[in-house]
Amino acid sequence: MVQQAGSGGVTRWGILATGNIAARFVEDLRLLPDAEVVAVGSRSADAARLFADHHDIPRAYGSWAELAADDEVDVVYVATPHAAHYDATMTCLTAGRAVLCEKPFTLDLATSTALIETARERDVFLMEAMWMRCNPTVLRVLDLIAEGAIGAVTGVQAAFGVAGPFPPEHRMRAKALGGGALLDLGVYPISLAHLVLGRPDHIRSWASLGPEGVDENTGIVFGYDSGAVASLSCGIVGATPLTATITGTTGRIELAEPFFRPSAATLHRTDADPEPLPADLVGNGYQYEAAEVQRCLTTGLKQSPLVPHAVTLEVMNLLDTIRTQIGVTYP
Missing domain, CATH: 3.40.50.720 (NAD(P)-binding Rossmann-like Domain)
Structure with a gap:
């Protein structure tokens, strides 16, 4: 060993x-x-x-x-x-x-x-x-949701679009390189929705495909039997705001750009003043996942409780389902 x-x-x-x-x-x-x-x-x-x-x-x-x-x-x-x-x-x-x-x-x-x-x-x-799953601000948001700060979650809205343009051989467009918006960018809003609401009960998606056969602009809706809805999008033909909103029955939490490494977050409770959430991050933000890896190695864990294997497989299954719906295949 x-x-x-x-x-x-x-x-x-x-x-x-x-x-x-x-x-x-x-x-x-x-x-x-x-x-x-x-x-x-x-x-x-x-x-x-x-x-x-x-x-x-x-x-x-x-x-x-x-x-x-x-x-x-x-x-x-x-x-x-x-x-x-x-x-x-x-x-x-x-x-x-x-x-x-x-x-x-x-x-x-x-x-x-x-x-x-x-x-x-x-x-x-x-x-x-x-x-994103190791980011301290995101983890604080999850704690607030678990504490009932915004009531029962009813919706997640997130988008990740970049303007390009990208040449056909670029990794964002080349089919042989797994190109398209979904895997490169869409994995972030999808992961946020999964992080907050879990695996959806219903999935609907649509995309415009480029000449290379990869998705240029993709819209996704997750439906949950609880009544919650996640409205998500990704694209390589236009820059979107990289913000996200998590809405509940008694408030909402807004994640500032970029939502997967938020520079700030704000808690809005019904009939109360907005509450800024601290986001005192340093560096690029990768050290938090590295620290989690080191913690796991030191304690003998073979997978992280913050990013467990089951979550990786569930999100990849969602990506496969969406790719099937929008008609994107890889060699």
Whole structure:
């Protein structure tokens, strides 16, 4: 069994991929005194070396397998485009390496299930990097809802649209790269609705498809037997406000932009003045999910209670259902 926690109370991280999100994650790891970045891996040795030099990382590998084989790495952060998540994460899991994999976890439920089953068989920690579920402001909002601050939840409204334009070969449009708004952007409003209301009882969705066969503009409605409704959208043809609202029978909570890492939040109770909720965040916001990974590794957990495997699979099942309704398929 590969060791999953470093000595001296320090968790040693490997970074798989060298793009912008990997760079921001490394920046945030510097905010955790018990985190150390010890290696980076890429399909390109030159890219890995350049990234390592820029971020002062001691070891650089020109393949995913070499990174996964490094016994001085406790956990690997997979930051590739999502079409490569399955192969990258499986490489690490089969080497016995713990993994934090970016969202969306994979392109479909079948491959997500395969990763989770492999992690369980190998007795290795695995978590989807849905950072919103580890964000302290979001967690405070969930506590307020559980305390009855807005009564019974009746609705969630959230959108994530960007303006583009993106060329056909861009990951947002290329079918081979899992392109389209749904997986890249829609996973956020969908995850917020799931976080607040759970799995919907009814799903209706519509999308306009681009020439590449991926969704450009998508609308989604979740219905719940409780009477609650979630109105969600995502798109790559126009920038939407990145706010979200959670409405209840006696009030509402508004999440400021970007709602998945809210810069502020406000509680509105019926017949009461608005109550600002603290959102004193530092860095890019990735350190909270990293800290959760480290907490789990230190305590011997194989999955996080904040981002459990069951939630990852439920959300991926929702994404599969919506893709079927809007007619988007991947190779």
